[in-house]
Structures are given as C-alpha cells and as structure tokens.
Amino acid sequence: MRKNVTIKSVADELGLNLSTVSRVLNGYGEKYRISVKTIEAVNQMAEKLNYVPNNIAKSLRLKRSSTIGLVVPDISNPWFSTIALEVEKKCRKNGYNILLCNSGEDVKTEKRSIALLQNWMADGIIVAPTGIEYKHLVSVKKKGIPLVLIDRFFENIELPFVSTNDYNGALEANEYLIKNGHKRIACIQGIVNTSANIQRVNGYKRALMNHGIDVLPELIVGSDFSFQNGYHHTKQLVKKSAKNKITAVFSTGNQISLGVLKALKEENIKIPSDLSLVSFDDHNYLELLYTPLTTVSHMNESVGQKALDILFEIMADNNAKEYSDGYLLPTQLVIRESVKAIS
Amino acid sequence: MRKNVTIKSVADELGLNLSTVSRVLNGYGEKYRISVKTIEAVNQMAEKLNYVPNNIAKSLRLKRSSTIGLVVPDISNPWFSTIALEVEKKCRKNGYNILLCNSGEDVKTEKRSIALLQNWMADGIIVAPTGIEYKHLVSVKKKGIPLVLIDRFFENIELPFVSTNDYNGALEANEYLIKNGHKRIACIQGIVNTSANIQRVNGYKRALMNHGIDVLPELIVGSDFSFQNGYHHTKQLVKKSAKNKITAVFSTGNQISLGVLKALKEENIKIPSDLSLVSFDDHNYLELLYTPLTTVSHMNESVGQKALDILFEIMADNNAKEYSDGYLLPTQLVIRESVKAIS
C-alpha cells in the first residue's frame, strides 16, 4: 500500500551505502567529512524520492521515542487543556511529541494509560492522577522512567510533583468570606481523596477554626469535580430550612462552580445578595458571568511548564529514581463581586 | 538503565522458543494448539518477570502503529478540547492511541505536525486545518494514509471532512436578529480564509441581502478566532459615530465573543439593552453570563465521533484515496437573552 522510501532506497539510487546516507540525513555530514558533492546528492535524492524518516525504527534502535506521555483526568476541563497546551508547545520546542491520554477520573483507565505509555517507550510521563492510588506510579519511577505528577500528589510518597498551594488558596478565600461576616459557609468538594481536594477542604476548615467557627460536617458536601456535583449539592443545600441557612459557598473547582451557578439560577437565588460564592480555578469567562466571580486563581503560574522543566531535568540526569521534590505554586485571590459583606 | 524484559527473556527462562511465547502472549495459544501447560507457564512467567510488550518493535514489524494523529489549532479552546475528548475516548475503545499536535493556527507548525505523524506511522490522521493551505494534506491522502478534516475544509478539494453547517447557522442567527428589527449588524470574523469563517460570513451576508439590507464592508471586521480579536474590534466598532451606530453584533466564535463581552463591559455597554449579540459556538457557561448569550450551537452533534467513524471506515476499506465525501452537521439556534427586539 504505502510505498516505503527508506534510507536504503536513497542509497541504492545513488549507489552509496546506506550508512553514508544516514549520516548525511542526520546532519553528520561534516562530522564524518563526507564530500559536499555526496551530501548534496543525498539531500536531493531524498527530496526527489520524497523520503520520510521512520521514527518507529529510529526509536527501536535508540531505545527512546522522543515522546512524552501526558495523562489528565479530563482534557475538556479548561484547567487541564491549558496545561496540555503549554506542555505540547514546550515539548515541540524541545523535539518531543506528546501522547495524550484521558483517564476520565478512572483509576483503571489511568493504569492502562500508564502501561500504554511504557509500551510506547515514552521518555517521560506527566500525570495528573485521579489521586486514589499511587502504586502503579511508584513502579514507573522504580523502572527509571522519569515521572512528574501535576495538580495532585501523594503525601509522603516520593514522587516529584508540581501543584498549587491549595491549602493557602482555600485558607485565604475562606478568611475573606469570614472577614465579610460569613459564618455559615458551605464547602462543595471534589473527589474526596485527592490531594487537591484534601488541601482545599483543610484550608476551609482551618479558616473557620481560626475564627472560632464550628466546622459542620453537613456543610461539607460533594464527591467530585463535575458540573453535576455542583448542581446537585447546591439544590440540596438550598432546600435546608431557613434558620440553618448558609450565607456563602466555597466551591473547590471551576466545573463545580458552573453547576452551582446553574442551580442558583434555577432557584432564583441571586449572587451575592442572597448568597456569596468563592470558587477555586480562575478563567477569563468568570469575570463575565452575571456576577463576576471571586476566585482563587492558579492559572497564571504555569504548572505544565514547571512540570516539564523538572521532567527534562530528570531525563537529563538519568537518575530518575532520585527525584522526589514537590513544588507548590502560589495562588492568588481574585476579588470580584460574588461576595457580599454581611453584618 | 531500564531493564528490558523481552519475549526472549520469558522464552529463555522457560527453555522455550520465543515464537511460542509470542503466540501465547498474543492469544494465539489455541489457534496453534499450544498445550495448556505451556500457555499457563508462559503467562505466569510473563507476569513474574513483569513483561511489558514493546509497541515500538511491534509497530515496526507490523507497519502500523495503532495510533491516530489529531491536529488542532488550539487545544485550550473548549470546542477543540471537547472534540479531543471524544476522539480520545473512542480511539481507546478501539485500541488506538492518539498523538496530539497543536498547530497554534500556524500553517508551518501544521505541516510539521503532519510530517511528524507520518514519521510515526500514524494509522490515520484527523486534522482541523488552519484552512489556508491544503497541498500537504492532499499529499498525505495520496500516500494512502487515511485522513479526515474536521471543523474546516476546502471546497472542490477531494478531502473527506466533517464540519458544521456554518452557512445555515449564520443565516439563521442573522435572520433572527433581523426579525428582531436589527439592520446595522456588525460581523466580527475569524481567520479570513478558513471555510468556517467564509461560510459564517456568507450566511451573515445572505441574511442581510434576503431582507434588502446593504452589506457594509466596514461592518465586517476582524481576522482571527481569538479573544483579542473580539476585544479589539469591539472597542473599534464602539468608537464609531452615533449616527452610524450598530445595534447588533454577530460573533463568529466563542473566544471572540468573550473578547466582545469584555470590551463591552469596560465600555459600560449593556447587552441587550444597548447592543444585541449572537455568537457562534455554544458552551454551558454561556447561559450563566451576565446576559445569557443567544448562540449557534454545534456542540451537541459530535464532530469528533463522526470524523472517527469515517476514518475507521477508510482504514478498514484500505483504499483511502477514494474517500472524499463531506459531512455537514446541523446547527441549532439557542435563543437566550442577548437579543433585544427593536422597532
């Protein structure tokens, strides 16, 4: 079917040996002091025959694929697609390609993706784990394959990561709510066992405790980072009796917040007059909402780039097993109009 | 560094021939009537040695990579990241991986990506071209590599595509504006030579002409699908003298619309009381904006899935050169609150 123009085709056509052609095509012409005439002839013939190098053969030979694996829970989430964009750009600049895998927040799929990337001899792997299990990730590292976690990580497990200072971000956000007089603050959380969620909820709790406000378990609801989760639990929270009414909501993710807003809209509850809202994750559309949202921003510091920096460092050092440092990038509270000061 | 457990390792350990092991591992045990004892032994040993198949070697041998290439202009645009999600899911279900490339709306990068995918023996390629050039795409098809365009296509060029009925969508949107009394409608366009843009602008023009409204060149502005483009040109449009004031804007893309909204907000122009707006591309946050946006939706029909259907069909038929049909998925006008009826 596909006519195969190989190095050998080019060499045969020219009556040269294929290694000569290989050298020229790899830019080693000068190094091997191959005559200018030969070099030109080779290049012309390659062009003429429409030669396309075969990366698969090259990878097999070199035992590296010039490919970086990227595993994210949901590529359609702007937070992750922005990371993907950064990673892809930077990879390309450095001569790497990216193999994209979407785990759909499912550990099994994540494991399969990780296995796949190994099958493909990925030179390095960046993964935003679902956050539930880590053994398969540790095993990758043990095999000497460079690996960096993003967004979520595991405490006390020696896997390098780049994430956000979720704890501080959440603390700051809730301190801000409290400063504005809020005491009954609901927290809609994401996937319970993920570091991102744990840290954000802990920040929330710490803020309340700092001000002598009881942390009420019934005000911490939800179980994943989805629109549905935000929508559903907002509906639930809103149904509570008036005397226990919450005055503010702290949402731990952008998709959740969208669900919250949708539910509030349906219930005809206004922000911030009826209810205040602070959300994790910023995006440029959030300031254009019917109430511009006060958010904890962490888009500005680029997680993807930092992760790649570390990954390349590990790949260069060739002792992948040694690295285990984590980086927490700072957050920033972007104050807009979704919080009302109450007495 | 990386210890290599190969089929040979497993075979040697068992005193078997590597071809036997290969057969077992590929599930051909029964076909070759290999004894159950041997099969079990092989599986156990593979497990024990932690054998990981090498897809690179496999691909080289089989001359296919089980990989689909996906080239998009901007993965951080929700429209494309949603497509990527669909494509990835469906690929995985069918045993394919995806190699993701981001062209950044740059033809050169697009060409490089396409070349790269060929180097990697991608079994098929899905590309949302920048829309300016097509020769490199035709050449891919000529080589017998299955290729399907999405989102944008080339008229009279025999490349199969899956896109949206942009013309109808734009026509309907502008008919709606006109029905609401608007006559001075500005159109903020995307990349001028792309099919998506051409069709959308044509739909806009046709609607005006249908109602005897002059198409004014100065009301068709802009040059790409970015936030910046929408922002900048809205600022410009707004500065025009009062007597020529536009009453409505038709935006040809979601990112553009975000820019429009940002600019209007800064200029303190209210939607729809001061200005009406209809936008191409729907998304769930658009109904949550300070004015829920009336949009031309085409998210619901999944371009990615349809494109993969066609791609798989071509791949199966093994005569990639024959296919050149295009599919235009329907759009839907989602009426919200961003258009005011004027006299």
Added chain:
DNA sequence: GTGAAAGCGCTAACAA
C-alpha cells in the same frame, strides 16, 4: 505443538 529464521528501518561501532 514447537522451533528456526527472516526482516521491518534505523544507528553506530568497527573496519578499511
């Protein structure tokens, strides 16, 4: 039922 061996396209050590 299992083994031997060729070869996918490429690189690089060694040879000349």
Added chain:
DNA sequence: TTGTTAGCGCTTTCAC
C-alpha cells in the same frame, strides 16, 4: 571519507 555489520523486539512463514 565511506562501507560492513550487528542488533533494537517483534511477528510470521516455513519447516519439522
């Protein structure tokens, strides 16, 4: 300055 050759890990035809 160019050629020879081994081998990366795998599949598959042919042989027994």
